[in-house]
Amino acid sequence: MTATxxxxxxxxxxxxxxxxxxxxxxxxxKSGRFRLKALVPTIYIIFLLFPVYWLISLSFKTNxxxxxxxxxxxxxxxxHNYSVIFNDPTWYETYINSMTYVVMNMVISVAVALPAAYAxxxxxxxxxxxxxxxxxxxxxxxxxxxxxxxxxxxxxxGLIDTHIAVALAxxxxxxxxxxxxxxxxxxxxxxxxxxxxxxxxxxFPRFFFRIFMxxxxxxxxxxxxxxxxxxxxxxxxxxxxxxxxxxxxAAAMTRTSSATxxxxxxxxxxxxxxxxxxxxxxxxxxxxxxxGFALGRV
Amino acid sequence: xxxxxxxxxWFFVLPVxxxxxxxxxxxxxxxxxxxxxxxxxxxQFFWAGTEWFTEILTSSRFHDALMRNLLFSAIILAIEVPLxxxxxxxxxxxxxxxxxxxxxxxxxxxxxxNVVGTIWQVFARxxxxxxxYAVASMGINYNxxxxxxxxxxxxxxxDVWHWTSxxxxxxxxxxxxxxxxxxxxxxxxxxxxxxVFRYIQLPKMGRVLLIAVLLRFMDSFMIYTEPFVVxxxxxxxxxxxxxxxxxxxxxxxxxLGPAAAMSLVYFLIILLLSWVFYxxxxxxxxxxxxxxxxx
Numbered sequence: 001m002t003a004t005x006x007x008x009x010x011x012x013x014x015x016x017x018x019x020x021x022x023x024x025x026x027x028x029x030k031s032g033r034f035r036l037k038a039l040v041p042t043i044y045i046i047f048l049l050f051p052v053y054w055l056i057s058l059s060f061k062t063n064x065x066x067x068x069x070x071x072x073x074x075x076x077x078x079x080h081n082y083s084v085i086f087n088d089p090t091w092y093e094t095y096i097n098s099m100t101y102v103v104m105n106m107v108i109s110v111a112v113a114l115p116a117a118y119a120x121x122x123x124x125x126x127x128x129x130x131x132x133x134x135x136x137x138x139x140x141x142x143x144x145x146x147x148x149x150x151x152x153x154x155x156x157x158g159l160i161d162t163h164i165a166v167a168l169a170x171x172x173x174x175x176x177x178x179x180x181x182x183x184x185x186x187x188x189x190x191x192x193x194x195x196x197x198x199x200x201x202x203x204f205p206r207f208f209f210r211i212f213m214x215x216x217x218x219x220x221x222x223x224x225x226x227x228x229x230x231x232x233x234x235x236x237x238x239x240x241x242x243x244x245x246x247x248x249x250a251a252a253m254t255r256t257s258s259a260t261x262x263x264x265x266x267x268x269x270x271x272x273x274x275x276x277x278x279x280x281x282x283x284x285x286x287x288x289x290x291x292g293f294a295l296g297r298v
Numbered sequence: 299x300x301x302x303x304x305x306x307x308w309f310f311v312l313p314v315x316x317x318x319x320x321x322x323x324x325x326x327x328x329x330x331x332x333x334x335x336x337x338x339x340x341x342q343f344f345w346a347g348t349e350w351f352t353e354i355l356t357s358s359r360f361h362d363a364l365m366r367n368l369l370f371s372a373i374i375l376a377i378e379v380p381l382x383x384x385x386x387x388x389x390x391x392x393x394x395x396x397x398x399x400x401x402x403x404x405x406x407x408x409x410x411x412n413v414v415g416t417i418w419q420v421f422a423r424x425x426x427x428x429x430x431y432a433v434a435s436m437g438i439n440y441n442x443x444x445x446x447x448x449x450x451x452x453x454x455x456x457d458v459w460h461w462t463s464x465x466x467x468x469x470x471x472x473x474x475x476x477x478x479x480x481x482x483x484x485x486x487x488x489x490x491x492x493x494v495f496r497y498i499q500l501p502k503m504g505r506v507l508l509i510a511v512l513l514r515f516m517d518s519f520m521i522y523t524e525p526f527v528v529x530x531x532x533x534x535x536x537x538x539x540x541x542x543x544x545x546x547x548x549x550x551x552x553x554l555g556p557a558a559a560m561s562l563v564y565f566l567i568i569l570l571l572s573w574v575f576y577x578x579x580x581x582x583x584x585x586x587x588x589x590x591x592x593x
Contacts, residue, residue: 039388
């Protein structure tokens with residue numbers, strides 16, 4: 001014990017930036033916690049990846065193999081399930097539909113949220129706190145409450161089965177979210193920057209686009225990512241508002257059940273395809289994702 | 299930050315106001331309208347007063363769904379929050395593994411909710427699913443389509459799989475924002491690992507942990523798609539949570555009046571919780587502000 005655990009007197013003063021590492025290494029020596037420490041995230045990630053592995057594995061199997069028994073890896077590796085999706089317009093168009101309304105929603109949400117977030121972060125005005133709270137309640141609103149009235153509202157405007165209907169409906173929870181995230185990021189920019197720009201003779205629009213927006217670029221990215229994410233994963237409203245022309249891919253997956261039973265191969269292949277866009281965009285925001293969930297307030 | 303009083307800021311907020319009013323206030327008014335009226339088809343409506351509200355508030359169906367939902371949220375929080383903290387504490391702090399961990403952990407959050415349901419529906423089947431097969435081969439009579447307990451376990455494990463990463467990410471962000479000076483001080487004092495956690499890490503994570511707890515509570519309180527895909531609210535009505543019950547009532551049976559009344563009650567509960575959330579968050583923010591100046 002005395003050999004491995006140095007006493008406090010002869011231990012050198014910890015240098016800045018390394019003390020937590022030092023704390024950890026001391027513990028590792030003490031109780032062999034090092035292994036345990038790496039073990040926890042590893043087990044957790046394996047737990048996360050198992051269902052995903054199963055989904056991917058099934059998507060490369062033939063239906064016969066899926067139903068005939070359990071195989072850990074596709075024995076007759078096939079791309080048939082994917083070719084079904086990519087050769088059938090009613091399949092791959094749903095994929096394009098999802099992308100279209102998600103991008104539309106993202107653009108609308110961030111565009112309207114930018115000035116509003118600026119106002120909330122810089123000014124006090126009549127009813128600002130009430131307004132902010134009201135916006136929050138919309139993020140917390142259960143989509144189930146809105147499904148039916150949305151259907152009637154958009155029917156009245158003749159917008160059922162259009163991309164813009166879904167994009168606008170998703171603004172219900174994405175705009176408040178974008179305002180919250182952007183407000184958090186904007187509040188981190190000192191107000192002196194605004195004032196200096198005005199003194200230097202910048203007009204407001206020029207200041208906003210040339211100076212301010214580059215400063216909160218990561219915030220805009222995170223807000224856009226979260227709009228993408230919540231619009232992409234939401235289905236209840238998207239399915240209610242669409243019939244065929246704007247149907248999202250996730251809703252099209254119900255097609256795989258037919259008279260002959262569920263077509264598991266195609267179902268899982270479609271599932272894999274819906275994971276890919278998310279997996280790509282996570283990479284770009286990996287260091288900011290937590291800040292977004294904390295509404296810009298870590 | 300000192301904010302200046304300027305009512306012209308309303309012009310900046312106007313687009314958001316109009317957009318959200320269009321997609322929130324108008325639909326909500328429709329709901330209010332239905333909740334006080336009765337219809338026998340043909341678009342003829344009769345004033346029903348508070349009839350539907352009394353019916354909903356006294357119906358055992360609503361009470362059961364509410365109780366199930368509260369129980370579900372409680373179990374979810376009891377599992378996900380400690381697990382999330384544990385994983386966040388054990389995560390590497392520097393190097394390439396941080397990015398790998400973050401990306402892999404965030405993956406379930408980006409999967410469409412009905413695909414999450416589909417994944418688990420397939421994964422937990424005893425004939426073609428790995429999990430179901432593994433459990434069944436251990437000699438446990440597992441069938442989430444027949445046994446309510448199995449259905450609950452499946453739905454809970456699915457939610458833990460789906461959302462624990464949110465808690466992990468938030469706690470991790472809170473942890474890395476702790477200045478090194480705190481750890482140095484703890485080290486000089488010879489603090490134990492537990493003391494470091496209890497008196498430094500936990501208080502410093504307080505703010506993000508609050509957000510995590512409340513987000514998880516709200517989202518589990520309005521969960522719909524995932525359990526619906528896996529169990530369809532069954533067996534019987536053992537996994538029929540509030541949202542599933544509501545959609546069943548509104549779209550399945552087309553009972554607009556009771557469904558609208560239930561929507562409003564449901565929404566009021568959420569509103570109350572949001573208010574608690576908002577107050578808690580602004581208060582925590584106020585507590586934190588002077589401390590940040592001291593550093």
